[in-house]
Amino acid sequence: MGFDWVFFTELIVGGLMSGVMYSLVAIGFVLIYKSSGIFNFAQGTMLLFAALTFVKLTEGGVNFWVALPVSMGTMVVFGILVERFMMRPLANQSLLSLFMATVGLAILIEGLAQYMWDSAIHGLQLADFLDLALLDPVNMTIFVVDYIEWLDILISKFDVFATIVAGTMILILAVFFQKTRTGMSLRAVSDDHLAAMAVGIPLSRVWALVWAVTGIIALIAGLLWAERVSVSFTLVEAVLKALPVILIGGLTSIPGAIVGGLIIGVGEKLGEIYLGDLIGVQGIETWFSYFIALVFLLFRPSGLFGLKTIERV
Amino acid sequence: MKTKLWITGLAMATAMSATAPVMAEGEVYIPMPVYRVGPYATGGTGYFGGIIDYYTLMNMTEGGVGGMKIIWNECETNYNDQKGVECYHRQKEFQGKQALFFDPLSVGISTSLVAQGRKDKIAIIAVNHGRTEGQRGDVFPYYFMPGINTYDEHSIITAYIGELEGGMENLAGKKIVLLFHGSTYGREAVEFTHMLCEKHNCSSEAIEVPHPGNEQTSQWLKIRRSKPDYVVLRGWGVMNPVAMQTGVRMGFPISNLIGNIWSNDDGDVKPAGSSANGYQAITTHPTGRVATVIDEIVAKLYDQGQGDLEDKSRIGSNYWNLGVMAGVIHLEAVRVAQARFGADVNSAQVRWGFENLNLDTARLTELGANGLVPEIKTNCMDHVGGHQAKFMRWVYAETKWEVASDWIDGDVELSQAIIDAKAENAIANEGITPRDCNDPAQRDDFDV
Numbered sequence: 097m098g099f100d101w102v103f104f105t106e107l108i109v110g111g112l113m114s115g116v117m118y119s120l121v122a123i124g125f126v127l128i129y130k131s132s133g134i135f136n137f138a139q140g141t142m143l144l145f146a147a148l149t150f151v152k153l154t155e156g157g158v159n160f161w162v163a164l165p166v167s168m169g170t171m172v173v174f175g176i177l178v179e180r181f182m183m184r185p186l187a188n189q190s191l192l193s194l195f196m197a198t199v200g201l202a203i204l205i206e207g208l209a210q211y212m213w214d215s216a217i218h219g220l221q222l223a224d225f226l227d228l229a230l231l232d233p234v235n236m237t238i239f240v241v242d243y244i245e246w247l248d249i250l251i252s253k254f255d256v257f258a259t260i261v262a263g264t265m266i267l268i269l270a271v272f273f274q275k276t277r278t279g280m281s282l283r284a285v286s287d288d289h290l291a292a293m294a295v296g297i298p299l300s301r302v303w304a305l306v307w308a309v310t311g312i313i314a315l316i317a318g319l320l321w322a323e324r325v326s327v328s329f330t331l332v333e334a335v336l337k338a339l340p341v342i343l344i345g346g347l348t349s350i351p352g353a354i355v356g357g358l359i360i361g362v363g364e365k366l367g368e369i370y371l372g373d374l375i376g377v378q379g380i381e382t383w384f385s386y387f388i389a390l391v392f393l394l395f396r397p398s399g400l401f402g403l404k405t406i407e408r409v
Numbered sequence: 410m411k412t413k414l415w416i417t418g419l420a421m422a423t424a425m426s427a428t429a430p431v432m433a434e435g436e437v438y439i440p441m442p443v444y445r446v447g448p449y450a451t452g453g454t455g456y457f458g459g460i461i462d463y464y465t466l467m468n469m470t471e472g473g474v475g476g477m478k479i480i481w482n483e484c485e486t487n488y489n490d491q492k493g494v495e496c497y498h499r500q501k502e503f504q505g506k507q508a509l510f511f512d513p514l515s516v517g518i519s520t521s522l523v524a525q526g527r528k529d530k531i532a533i534i535a536v537n538h539g540r541t542e543g544q545r546g547d548v549f550p551y552y553f554m555p556g557i558n559t560y561d562e563h564s565i566i567t568a569y570i571g572e573l574e575g576g577m578e579n580l581a582g583k584k585i586v587l588l589f590h591g592s593t594y595g596r597e598a599v600e601f602t603h604m605l606c607e608k609h610n611c612s613s614e615a616i617e618v619p620h621p622g623n624e625q626t627s628q629w630l631k632i633r634r635s636k637p638d639y640v641v642l643r644g645w646g647v648m649n650p651v652a653m654q655t656g657v658r659m660g661f662p663i664s665n666l667i668g669n670i671w672s673n674d675d676g677d678v679k680p681a682g683s684s685a686n687g688y689q690a691i692t693t694h695p696t697g698r699v700a701t702v703i704d705e706i707v708a709k710l711y712d713q714g715q716g717d718l719e720d721k722s723r724i725g726s727n728y729w730n731l732g733v734m735a736g737v738i739h740l741e742a743v744r745v746a747q748a749r750f751g752a753d754v755n756s757a758q759v760r761w762g763f764e765n766l767n768l769d770t771a772r773l774t775e776l777g778a779n780g781l782v783p784e785i786k787t788n789c790m791d792h793v794g795g796h797q798a799k800f801m802r803w804v805y806a807e808t809k810w811e812v813a814s815d816w817i818d819g820d821v822e823l824s825q826a827i828i829d830a831k832a833e834n835a836i837a838n839e840g841i842t843p844r845d846c847n848d849p850a851q852r853d854d855f856d857v
Contacts, residue, residue, distance in 0.1 A: 103634050110626040215450035216720075219650070219680035233683040236658045250633075252658040324654065325623040326680030329447060330647035333621055368627040379591040379617035381627060 106249040107365050113255035115361020116262045117324070120317040121338035122345065122353035123269070124310050129347045130286040131306040132183065134194045138202035140335035142311060144327070145209045146171050147318030151218045151327045160225035171311025179304035187299070206332070217328040220319065222257075230257040258320045265316060269350060272309075282306060286348070336382075340389035346402020355400060363388045437474065437743065437754070439464070440500035441481045442493060442513040449488040449646065451676040452728050456514050457483075458717035459732020460739070462706050465717075467740060469709060474740045475747035480506075486513060493518030494525075501529055509743060509759045510534055512735060516594050519552075524839075527551040530856070532760040536735045537670050537693055541597060541824075542831035546764055546792040547843040549835075550857045553763045555738050555785050556693045556795045559597045560827065561819030562670055563587075563641070565798045566691055567605045568817050570639050570667065581610035586632055588652060589643040591619040598643055598669075601827060608823060622648025629659040642668045642690075649677035650685070657684040664689065670798075674727040675810075678803045686805035689813055691798045693783050694734045696810045697725045702777035703733065727810075730781060737778045738785065741766060750855070761855035763787065766794055783816065789846035796821055 121143065128136040136142075149170050153163040182197050223231040230253045238251045273279035284292040285302045293299055318327075321334050341360050345352025367384035392400065441461065444453030464479045473479045482503055484496035493513050501508045511526065512534035513519055519535040523543070526533040527550065535543070537556035543549045544558055557565070570585065571577035587602045589595035599615045606613035614635055616628050622644065629652075632640060640661065642652050649672045656666055668677070668690030675696070678685040698704060707724060710716040716724075723729055746754040746762030754762070766787045773779040787794035796819040801810040835841055844851045851857075 100634070103630070106630055106633075107627065110630055114624060114626050210446055210450075215446055215454075217451050217647075217650075217676045217680050219682050221682040223682075236684075237660050239660075250660060254658065321623075324651065325647050326650050328451075328647060328680070330621050330623055333623060337624065365627045365630075369631065378615075379619040381624075382619040 102248050105247070107369060108362055109249060109251055110255075111362035111365035112358055113252065113259060113361070114365070115358035116255075116259045116354075117317075117321065117334075117357075118337045118341045118360055119354045119357030120258075120262050120265075120313070120320065121334050122341040122357055123266070123350055124313050124317065125338060125342050126345075126347060126350055126353050127306055127310045127313070131282055132194070132285075132303060133191055134198060135347070136310070137195065137198040138205060139310075139314065139338070140332035141202045141205040141209070142171075142174075142314040143318040143321065143334060144329065144331040145174075145205050146311065146315035147220070147322045147327045147331060148209050148213050148218070150315065150319060151220055151322065152213045154225070155218065167315055168312050171315050172308040175306075175308030175311045176304045178307045179300060183303050183307070184300055206329075215329065217326050218322075219326050220322040222319070222323050228257065230254065230260075254323065258323075261316065261320060265313065266350065266354060269309075269313075273350075278302075278305060337385070340385040342399070343386075343389035344392045344399055346399025349399070349401030352399055352401030359392075360385045360388060434753075435477055436480050436506070437477045437509055438503050438506040439479060439481045439739070440496070440503070440508045440511055441483045442486045442496045442500065442511065442518070443483050444486050444488045444514075446485065447487045447489075452514065452674065453488065454718070455674075455723060455726055455728025456732040456735065458723075459729040459734070460512075460736040461717040461732075462710055462729075463702070463733050463736030463740070465715070466702075466706050466709060467736075470705075474743045475752045477747075477752050479740075486515065486518060488515055490515070490517040490521055494521050497522055497525065501531060507531070507756055509754070509756050510739065510763070512536070512739065514735075516540075523549060523552050530755075530757045530760070532756065532763050534735075534739070534763070536731065536738065538594075542828050542835055544791060544793045544828055545832040545843075546787075546789045547846045548832045548841055549792065550764075550844060551760055553787070553792045555763070555766065555787065555793065556734075556783065557670065557798055557819060558793050558796075558824070558828075560601050560824030561793070561796045561821070562691060562798070563598050563601055564605060564820035564823060565817045566641055566667055566669065567609065568820070569689075569691070569800050569814060571609070572814065572817075577609055580606075583611045583639070584635065584637040585611055585613050586635060586637040586640045587613065587615045587643060588628060588632070588640050589615060589617055590622060590645045590648055591617045592645070594645065594671075595643050601824065602641070604823065604827070605820070608820075618644075618648055618652070621646060623651055625651055625655045629655045629661070632656070632661065633659050639665045639667060642666055642672045644668070644672040644677070649674075650679075650681035653678070653681040653688055654684045663687050664802075667691070667800075673801070675723075676726075676728075679808070683805050685803050688803045689800055690803075692727070692801050692810075693795060693798050694727075694730045694781055695799060695801060695812050696727050696730055699725075699730075700778050700781035702737070703730070703781065705777060706733070734778070734782045737776055737782050738766065738768070741768060741772075741776070746855075757856045760857075761853075764789060764792065789844065789852045 124139045128134055150163050150167040186194055223233045236253055240247045240249045281297045282302050284297055341356040344359055345356030364381035364385045368381040372378050372380050443457040468479055484500050486493040486496050497511055508531055510532040516538055519533050520540050522533045532551050535554045539554040541558045543552040543554055571580050603613050618625055618628050657663055664687040670691055673690035673692050742762035743759055745765050746758040750758045764787055766785050768785040773782055783795045783797050785794040797816045800814040802813040804811055846852050
């Protein structure tokens with residue numbers, strides 16, 4: 097039997113779509129790291145907290161178009177509080193101290209989420225709120241063969257929807273960072289804190305803004321992930337998918353997070369199917385994505401798009 | 410100075426011993442290793458909530474069990490093996506009273522405690538799950554899995570697929586995929602699934618989903634390529650709704666996805682939304698208010714503002730019903746022991762009670778549990794005792810399960826060979842000297 101090209105194509109398409117979901121989580125890491133040099137351990141719990149807030153509001157009868165801005169507002173307030181009570185007091189401390197503070201923050205949010213809401217599993221169907229063909233709960237699949245006769249592959253409509261949302265968000269972020277005054281301040285802070293302060297950029301405000309934007313991204317990523325995996329504490333584990341992505345893409349690059357996500361998405365699928373069959377072991381995709389990241393690191397220690405750090409001695 | 414310290418210490422010790430609580434006569438103690446927080450809290454709050462509600466009802470209506478008031482204390486395990494074992498050591502004695510048994514609802518915790526339970530003479534209970542060779546009571550006298558074991562589960566699922574196909578003979582030529590959780594629990598069914606298909610002339614394939622199972626695209630693409638007639642879902646936690654959603658997204662008919670005993674909770678299907686409509690799963694304890702004991706709990710506890718569940722809509726849900734079922738089994742074992750040894754029983758005697766359960770329809774009716782609890786009859790060689798289950802189907806529009814089959818028996822004959830082989834392996838590798846269950850003296854000796 098020859099090589100099944102149709103199946104291979106389906107695998108690549110499926111991998112790219114999954115990769116977009118990983119990129120979404122990875123972007124949150126990149127934003128915080130770019131602005132403050134911290135690896136935000138609390139990213140996963142922020143995802144959970146944001147999605148849980150939204151779901152509990154809608155379950156309580158709040159309209160989608162009210163719940164969404166309220167949840168965003170909650171994440172903005174959260175960002176401001178993090179800056180005021182965590183970042184500002186630790187401003188001149190070592191990066192390790194700041195990292196440990198995010199570990200504490202993760203534990204705090206996890207407890208807070210259970211205290212404020214609950215620990216049950218909640219379903220989220222965006223189709224309940226948005227009347228879109230791509231969210232059709234009955235016909236959830238696009239059969240490409242209906243359009244291209246020789247290509248018998250299928251594509252998940254929801255994955256297409258998620259890709260469009262992620263793409264739009266990335267575009268907005270790109271414009272924000274490249275074209276707006278605030279975005280440029282943020283880039284200046286990420287390049288050099290002291291120099292940015294010297295030219296009058298308020299560090300506190302920039303940090304608060306970054307944490308707030310990261311909170312909003314966590315909300316959008318959380319909602320898309322929740323549609324796939326429900327809102328439960330397992331959402332925190334979505335972060336495990338993002339770690340190899342940022343290792344490949346580099347911690348400082350948004351395009352890196354996107355390319356890294358796509359590489360991991362496709363790589364783990366190909367590994368699971370073809371390498372798994374070859375070595376006779378299944379379920380390898382979880383560690384295989386880290387293996388891919390390690391291989392990349394051997395050749396590009398700063399990731400594909402990460403900045404090379406040269407320190408004078 | 411030393412004398413002063415000594416006197417202070419003595420005074421403190423005296424004061425402490427005077428105030429140290431001691432359980433009253435006429436009470437029995439049962440530990441409650443709960444998990445109310447963390448990723449598996451839905452299962453933990455439901456299961457232990459059901460047990461607590463049943464114990465509370467018994468304390469209220471019958472003064473406890475056999476006239477002895479039931480006392481329990483909670484320890485949070487977080488569904489973590491290490492914490493669970495710590496809870497066991499902390500809870501095996503309470504206010505001077507020994508625990509009657511230990512039921513943590515966790516494969517990891519219960520399996521970790523098999524040897525320790527035997528050493529302490531405290532039965533470890535794993536309702537509907539656990540180390541399958543633990544069925545052999547001659548090898549594992551202090552380990553019980555009342556209900557069904559893994560092999561029962563999968564032979565019953567195969568029998569149900571046969572029913573759906575209009576007879577077991579129609580399984581010939583069909584293809585069944587086992588989609589399993591990447592863990593010891595998940596892998597346990599792989600070999601037996603192939604054995605079942607060998608017996609019934611169907612073909613089988615096992616596909617692993619790595620923990621936690623929140624990404625299953627490649628697995629379902631594999632399934633799409635294999636074109637199976639049925640997929641048996643051996644999932645856990647988030648893997649279940651993701652399997653349903655991804656399966657439907659890949660065009661697989663949800664009615665041909667059959668869930669196992671840990672893929673049958675409301676918390677598994679509700680998050681999957683409309684994708685779960687028509688999904689079927691095995692159960693030993695149908696959901697809903699299916700027995701008079703549940704009505705009694707509602708009337709005497711929840712309607713009076715009591716009851717362990719904060720969310721009343723979870724009354725009759727899968728895990729809560731499983732908890733009530735476990736409570737019924739627990740206290741029946743205590744009653745069986747009390748009938749032989751008197752009201753104030755110890756843990757070794759209760760072990761004997763678990764080994765001599767006879768929950769037939771008449772007894773279940775007396776207990777108000779008929780319709781909820783399957784018939785269970787244990788003995789020295791069989792610590793499972795039920796070996797039968799029903800199926801239910803999820804109706805999305807009504808947000809409820811409907812019963813889809815009658816009781817179906819497991820293929821005990823086929824599973825016994827593999828259980829025996831594993832038990833022999835345990836005897837050889839774990840230094841276990843088995844009892845002779847054919848010898849009445851050994852069989853009836855409670856203190857083994």
